[in-house]
Amino acid sequence: MFRFADPYYLYLLIIIPLLIVLFYYGVYRRHQNIRKYGDPELVKHLMPTISKYRPSIKFWILLSALVLVALLLARPQFGSKMQSVKRSGVETMICLDISNSMLAQDVTPSRLEKAKKLISRLVDTFNNDKVGMIVFAGEAFTQLPITTDYVSAKMFLESITPDLITTQGTDIGGAIRLSIKSFTQQEEVGRAIIIITDGENHEGGAVEAAKEAAKKGMRIFVLGIGSPDGSPIPNGEGANEYRKDSEGNVIITKLNEEMCQQIAKVGAGAYIRVDNSNSAERLLNDEIAKLSKKDVESQVYTEFDEQFQVIAWIVLILLILEMLILERKNPLFKNVKLFKNN
Template sequence: MLRFAHIEFLWGLALIPVLIIIFIWVSRWKRKALAAFGDKNVVKLMMPQVSISKPWLKFTLFIIAYGLLLIGAADPQIGSKMEEVKRKGADIMILLDVSNSMLSQDLSPNRLENAKQAISQLIDNLHDDRIGIIVFAGQAYVQLPITTDYSAAKLFLNTINTNMVPTQGTAIGAAIDMGMQSFDFKNGMGKAMIVITDGENHEDDAVSAANRARDKDVTIHVVGVGSAEGAPIPIIKDGKQAGFHTDSAGKVVVSKLDENMGKEIAAAGNGAYVRATNASSGLSIIMDQINKMERKAYDSKSFRDFEDRFQILLALAFILLVIEFFISNRKSVTLSKLKLFEVKEEVKV
């Protein structure tokens, strides 16, 4: 397995095409400037020691050395050994509401972004647990299958928005059923779902879905986002707010947190209900409950003993730079005396 300890240095490779373009442009400019003096053959006779090919050779060596230096600075490392590691953890599936009501701003900056920040912090505190993400509105979709790749989890989390699910609504029950389908019940690990929603469920029977999950020893926790007073639902166009959603009578729709629904789902799923605020997301309380679950050992393959390989690349770059330094732009005197293809005229006596 190959990885880079300092991958940010690889951005410098983007400069190589720019350097090539500049070099070609300068070379053409020089040719045009020499052509302005007169006939090309006459100009060559006036500068017999100037080499046309050596500047290209020197530049090629420089570009290769530059690339090797950057790759070496990024510190490529090769995993020399792969081993199966026994880890103890639980399977955690995050069910995140992405309906339009999650754009309401009674939490800062809005309900959805507040929830995403809380999930990101939760991921940072995970160690051996596995995590997955399901997004839902009127329908539910798996955003991230169960994984121990926390970097991937945060990457997928950052892409979540309210435009991901075309059908509006809040189908919590469908999201729970999809979470059940995503679990591997053969591994015997403790399993839990964390539903993050404003609780305005109008699509299905979420309580029945939570009961079915509890029957299979899956705990359902609920985090309520929003406030009892509620807030209007902004209309976002081209990344900017363009008013608020209104009902058929033209009145601004106010989305309120339905705590009763959240509490019913959590009770049916034998889990905890907490309400998120600007001061606390409530996920730490739920994680305390999840940490009390029995954790099962599972196998996870990983590389260890990563070995640095930057020394080879830096050595090659140094050698090329030394060679480039000692190559002159002038023609070789020895080679210029060798006229291999010159036809000598015979001297008649």
């Protein structure tokens, strides 16, 4: 992969066409001035040491050197070679409920937006850890495979909306089973599955999936978000009207804490209630810190290698060549020619 570390210097190349125009304008003016003295062919014999081609050669050599200097300042680099490195950390799969009930606003600004902000701050605390994201509603799919690329993790997080999944429901079991398959095969690494959900319209099978994860050494932390008292679901973010059932009644969504606690218990983890404070974030960070850390093998890009040395040598050679080429013909060659004619 090729790139320029400081591409702004490439704007210097804008002056190249201008220099070419000025050079040829100068050539034109010189020819016009010669014509004022007489026939160019006759004047040519009066100036035997003046070379017709050498000034152009010197100009193009100097112009080439200028182009290469601009490229040199832009710092051309090659890289992108994959390399395995050892990092000390844990592996975390975050499962985010994106069903329509997560649009409820019993936590500010909404359950889903509160969850996304919590995940973003959690990712900011990671250091040499791996993280992946799964979104689920009536079904689950991987939004981000497990990685150490935290920038991509936050970028994918911003794009998450309930529109990603049309099938409604809360398939926590499917999210857990998909998480189990998403971890690396390295042994003795602390692994956590973080489930952020209101637990409503639970599809079933979550407890069995949580037991399976616990047997494989994974700990499940369930973050229950919302109010047990319930809240209406807006018809979109910030809407003044709420979703209604087939009979015209406003739908009230409630946090299913009992189910969340049961999953966390059999998953050898902990249940944490998410409210409008930051207490859930602190508690979760404490739990993640307790997990065993081990060197985790990661694939990362090697740093880009600077390639300016080759260009610098070419520039130096061109400048020396430009200095050695004289604009006038060498009288020595003229004497040699006369000597041969004699």
